[in-house]
Amino acid sequence: MTRALALLRRRLVGSVFVLLIVVIGSFLLLEAAPGDAVDAYIVSTGGDAGMIELLRHRWGLDQSELTRLANYLWALLHLDLGQSVTFSQPIRNVILDRLPTTLILMGSATALSFGFGSALGIYAGARPGSFRDRFLSIGSLALYAVPGFWLGLVLIVVFAVDLRWLPIGGIETIASAKTGLARATDVAIHLVLPVSALGFIYLALYLRMMRAGMAEAWRQDFVLAARARGLPRRRIVLAHVARNALLPLVTMLGLQSAQMLGGSVVIESVFAVPGLGRLAQEAVAGRDTPLLLGIILVSAVLVVAINLLVDLAYAFLDPRVGASEAGT
Amino acid sequence: MRRLRRFFRTPEAIAGALILGLLVAMALAAPLLFPGDPQAIAGPALLPPFQDWSLPLGTDRLGRDMLAELFHGARTSLAVGLAAAAAALLIGAVVGTLAGFAGGLIDEVLMRISDAFQTVPSFLLALAFVSIVGPSLGVVVAAITLGVWTGPARVARAEVLSIRERDYVAGARVIGMHPLEIAFREVLPNALPPVLALSSVIVAAAILTEAALSFLGLGDPNRVTWGGMIAEGRAVLRTAPYLSIVPGIALVLAVLGVYLAGEGVVESTAVRRSLP
Numbered sequence: 001m002t003r004a005l006a007l008l009r010r011r012l013v014g015s016v017f018v019l020l021i022v023v024i025g026s027f028l029l030l031e032a033a034p035g036d037a038v039d040a041y042i043v044s045t046g047g048d049a050g051m052i053e054l055l056r057h058r059w060g061l062d063q064s065e066l067t068r069l070a071n072y073l074w075a076l077l078h079l080d081l082g083q084s085v086t087f088s089q090p091i092r093n094v095i096l097d098r099l100p101t102t103l104i105l106m107g108s109a110t111a112l113s114f115g116f117g118s119a120l121g122i123y124a125g126a127r128p129g130s131f132r133d134r135f136l137s138i139g140s141l142a143l144y145a146v147p148g149f150w151l152g153l154v155l156i157v158v159f160a161v162d163l164r165w166l167p168i169g170g171i172e173t174i175a176s177a178k179t180g181l182a183r184a185t186d187v188a189i190h191l192v193l194p195v196s197a198l199g200f201i202y203l204a205l206y207l208r209m210m211r212a213g214m215a216e217a218w219r220q221d222f223v224l225a226a227r228a229r230g231l232p233r234r235r236i237v238l239a240h241v242a243r244n245a246l247l248p249l250v251t252m253l254g255l256q257s258a259q260m261l262g263g264s265v266v267i268e269s270v271f272a273v274p275g276l277g278r279l280a281q282e283a284v285a286g287r288d289t290p291l292l293l294g295i296i297l298v299s300a301v302l303v304v305a306i307n308l309l310v311d312l313a314y315a316f317l318d319p320r321v322g323a324s325e326a327g328t
Numbered sequence: 329m330r331r332l333r334r335f336f337r338t339p340e341a342i343a344g345a346l347i348l349g350l351l352v353a354m355a356l357a358a359p360l361l362f363p364g365d366p367q368a369i370a371g372p373a374l375l376p377p378f379q380d381w382s383l384p385l386g387t388d389r390l391g392r393d394m395l396a397e398l399f400h401g402a403r404t405s406l407a408v409g410l411a412a413a414a415a416a417l418l419i420g421a422v423v424g425t426l427a428g429f430a431g432g433l434i435d436e437v438l439m440r441i442s443d444a445f446q447t448v449p450s451f452l453l454a455l456a457f458v459s460i461v462g463p464s465l466g467v468v469v470a471a472i473t474l475g476v477w478t479g480p481a482r483v484a485r486a487e488v489l490s491i492r493e494r495d496y497v498a499g500a501r502v503i504g505m506h507p508l509e510i511a512f513r514e515v516l517p518n519a520l521p522p523v524l525a526l527s528s529v530i531v532a533a534a535i536l537t538e539a540a541l542s543f544l545g546l547g548d549p550n551r552v553t554w555g556g557m558i559a560e561g562r563a564v565l566r567t568a569p570y571l572s573i574v575p576g577i578a579l580v581l582a583v584l585g586v587y588l589a590g591e592g593v594v595e596s597t598a599v600r601r602s603l604p
Contacts, residue, residue, distance in 0.1 A: 138340070149539075157565060157573070161566050265449075284459040289459075293456065303447050
């Protein structure tokens with residue numbers, strides 16, 4: 001337990017620095033964007049030009065860059081991300097509104113890709129060099145080359161337009177007034193296609209990693225020892241080879257979370273899923289730079305949190321991790 | 329020669345080389361076979377493929393020649409993929425070498441910056457960068473580079489950390505070479521091979537990111553892109569799905585070709601042979 005706590009403490013300190021750099025970077029991007037908050041406000045409200053200087057002064061926009069950065073940081077410490085022009089609401093509320101949908105989408109896609117990917121990887125890696133291994137390797141490489149947004153469109157053409165099995169987009173049937181289990185089922189049916197489009201590329205990734213890890217593990221001495229002891233093949237594959245190949249996949253879960261968040265932007269726009277990714281696209285369309293940067297900051301925090309969780313899970317799974325740091 | 333023969337040993341590598349060759353040929357031939365503006369109207373709108381042999385792949389919603397667009401799209405994809413990968417490898421190698429060779433505070437700062445870039449979803453960063461600076465080919469390349477330079481930087485740093493302890497580096501110090509000269513003339517060239525091994529993955533990622541950006545309408549508006557073609561066909565997905573499907577297949581093949589050729593190169597140079 002102290003081992004996990006020491007690891008957590010060390011990672012938290014590192015994360016604070018990383019997030020600070022992200023904040024400074026997003027401040028610089030905000031500064032680089034044409035126009036400022038006052039311009040956006042005047043455009044959206046149609047206020048008169050005489051107010052511009054007054055507003056700039058009141059909002060502290062006529063101060064030096066450093067002071068403005070300090071103000072920006074101070075506001076962020078109070079979880080204040082500013083005001084969205086396109087939604088006329090605090091950015092924090094807009095983002096919190098959309099976050100759960102994206103988390104459900106990402107969580108389901110991760111579960112799907114990790115589950116099926118590692119299972120198929122074990123199936124392929126159990127007999128390296130066999131026909132099924134080569135078939136799955138090439139198949140997963142082909143799948144890995146498919147852009148998610150295009151796969152989404154193909155899935156729509158096949159399963160929503162031609163076969164009419166699944167809805168074409170959205171997160172639930174509009175104005176159906178469903179509640180409880182009926183609503184959950186409705187959402188699940190709507191999520192089948194977007195989750196597949198988002199998750200398939202990672203399924204291929206996990207399959208390939210698992211397969212490669214197992215091919216590596218087969219060469220290790222402990223596998224030879226297990227064979228020499230006459231253990232049944234099934235047990236060698238699962239308990240010795242696959243188990244050792246699984247650990248890097250857990251690390252990958254954290255590493256790919258940022259990439260998956262980026263991927264969900266396009267997938268949500270293809271399937272009209274009202275999540276964080278679609279919000280990012282709406283922010284681009286509405287030229288709402290503060291909202292876009294707010295989304296980036298929240299995503300960065302999310303990625304840091306996911307990686308912390310993955311690190312902790314890893315520390316529990318692998319007793320070697322952090323053993324040397326327990327004393328520090 | 330021997331290396332070339334070793335490369336063409338596996339069917340995957342041959343397939344990759346063929347696809348890549350085709351892609352390069354398409355990109356080079358585009359202005360010769362289809363001179364003039366590929367975005368100009370060439371015939372009736374929504375002509376299906378294989379109907380009129382002067383327009384073999386038919387036309388899109390605005391009557392533009394799909395085959396001409398496909399060829400010119402190959403040009404954009406390849407140009408963006410190669411340019412972004414070259415920029416990312418260069419920046420990554422320089423940053424990684426500086427961090428690994430200097431150590432201490434410089435290393436710490438550079439690596440935390442690289443962590444920050446890895447924490448932000450690279451597609452969101454590219455989206456924000458293009459939407460703030462404005463879409464053009466150079467900006468798209470820069471936006472993609474922002475998201476992929478950290479991989480080569482990490483690999484270069486790890487390699488430099490082991491190289492800087494070698495005897496020839498100590499020798500260079502003894503004869504009084506400037507540290508920067510040692511870093512970039514002695515250490516960097518020797519750290520390059522594992523960094524270059526990343527190039528196929530980066531080219532593929534860059535092609536896919538460019539396609540996704542253009543799909544969302546953030547590509548260079550003056551150029552034909554496969555992602556833009558897919559988005560264009562999306563409006564008539566029910567009646568003319570081939571408009572989105574055909575450029576998508578081109579995209580998949582291009583990325584697959586890059587991966588296969590990359591695997592072929594890695595396998596032909598790796599010391600470790602395939603499984604016993």
